[in-house]
Amino acid sequence: MYYVGIDIGGMSIKIGLVSCDGKIINNRAIATNSELGYEDMIKRSADLVFELCRESGIKADSIIGIGVGIPGTADSGTGIATSAVNIGWKNIPVAEEFSKYFDVPIIISNDANCAAYGEQKFGSGAGFNDIVFITLGTGVGSGIILDKKLVQGFACAGAEAGHMVIQIDGELCNCGRCGCWEQYASASALIKQTKIAMQSYPFSKLHSVASKYGIINGRTAFIAAKEGDNVAQTLVDTYIKYVAIGLINLANIIHPESIIIGGGISHEGDLFIKPLQKYMDNNFHASGMYPTVKVVCATLGNDAGIIGAAALVM
Numbered sequence: 166m167y168y169v170g171i172d173i174g175g176m177s178i179k180i181g182l183v184s185c186d187g188k189i190i191n192n193r194a195i196a197t198n199s200e201l202g203y204e205d206m207i208k209r210s211a212d213l214v215f216e217l218c219r220e221s222g223i224k225a226d227s228i229i230g231i232g233v234g235i236p237g238t239a240d241s242g243t244g245i246a247t248s249a250v251n252i253g254w255k256n257i258p259v260a261e262e263f264s265k266y267f268d269v270p271i272i273i274s275n276d277a278n279c280a281a282y283g284e285q286k287f288g289s290g291a292g293f294n295d296i297v298f299i300t301l302g303t304g305v306g307s308g309i310i311l312d313k314k315l316v317q318g319f320a321c322a323g324a325e326a327g328h329m330v331i332q333i334d335g336e337l338c339n340c341g342r343c344g345c346w347e348q349y350a351s352a353s354a355l356i357k358q359t360k361i362a363m364q365s366y367p368f369s370k371l372h373s374v375a376s377k378y379g380i381i382n383g384r385t386a387f388i389a390a391k392e393g394d395n396v397a398q399t400l401v402d403t404y405i406k407y408v409a410i411g412l413i414n415l416a417n418i419i420h421p422e423s424i425i426i427g428g429g430i431s432h433e434g435d436l437f438i439k440p441l442q443k444y445m446d447n448n449f450h451a452s453g454m455y456p457t458v459k460v461v462c463a464t465l466g467n468d469a470g471i472i473g474a475a476a477l478v479m
Contacts, residue, residue, distance in 0.1 A: 169232070362400050
C-alpha cells in the first residue's frame with residue numbers, strides 16, 4: 166500500500182509516491198502554472214500520479230491516501246484552501262476536486278505544517294513528541310506539533326510564527342503589518358541586510374564573494390565570514406540574533422523538546438546552529454532551570470513537504 170504526497174508551490178508542484186515507512190518510491194515536479202486555474206493544476210497533478218504509478222509498476226488502487234500541502238491557509242476539516250495568495254487561490258475545494266480522480270481519503274494542510282509533520286515522523290524530529298519546525302526561505306514558515314499532533318488553530322489558520330511582531334513599527338511585511346519576524350529572519354531578509362552592508366562597506370569581502378558566485382544570496386554573508394571578514398561576521402551575528410529572538414519567544418510559550426530549522430540557511434550547519442543554540446540558552450526564560458530546547462537542522466530537505474503531506478493520511 167502506498168500514499169501520495171503533493172507539495173504545491175508558487176513555481177512548481179512536487180509529487181511523490183511514498184511507502185508506509187516514509188520512503189519516496191518515485192517523484193517528479195511539474196510547473197505550477199497557476200494562471201491556468203485550479204482545475205487544470207489538480208488535473209495535471211492527478212495525471213502525474215497515474216504516470217508515476219505506471220513507471221513504478223504500482224497499481225493505482227494500491228494508493229490508499231493522498232495528502233496535499235498548500236502554500237497558504239488550508240482547512241483540513243473541509244478540504245478547502247481558504248487563502249493561497251502566491252497561486253491566486255481563495256476558497257478552493259481542493260479535496261473535492263482531487264476526489265474526481267481518486268476514491269481515497271484526501272487531506273490538505275499548510276505546506277509548512279506538512280514539512281513539520283514529515284520531519285517529526287521520519288526526519289530529525291523522530292522520537293520527539295513536541296517540536297517546532299521553522300523554515301527560513303522567502304518568508305518564515307512554521308509548523309507546531311504537540312503530543313505528535315499538528316497545532317493548526319481555529320479554521321486551521323494558526324501556527325503562523327513568521328508573523329509575530331518582534332519590532333514595533335519595524336519593517337513593512339507583505340501581510341500589511343510592520344515588524345514581523347520574517348522581515349528580519351527569513352533568507353530574503355538576510356539578502357536585504359547583506360546588500361545594505363555591502364553599500365556601507367565597499368571593501369568588505371562580501372563584494373568578492375558575491376562576484377565569485379555571481380549572486381547575492383543567503384550564503385554570501387556566511388561564506389565571507391568564514392574567510393575572516395569582520396563586516397560579514399557582524400552581519401551573521403546580528404542575523405542569528407534575529408532568528409533566535411523568534412525561537413526564544415516560541416520556546417517560552419511552548420517549550421518543545423526540539424526546534425528544527427529547515428531552508429537553505431540550515432545548510433550552514435554548525436556555523437549557524439551552534440551560536441543560535443548558545444544565544445537561546447543564554448536568553449531563554451529562567452535559563453538553567455529547565456531542560457534545554459535543542460536546535461537541530463532538518464534532514465529531509467526538499468522532500469519534507471512530500472513526505473509530510475503523505476504522512477497526513479497515514
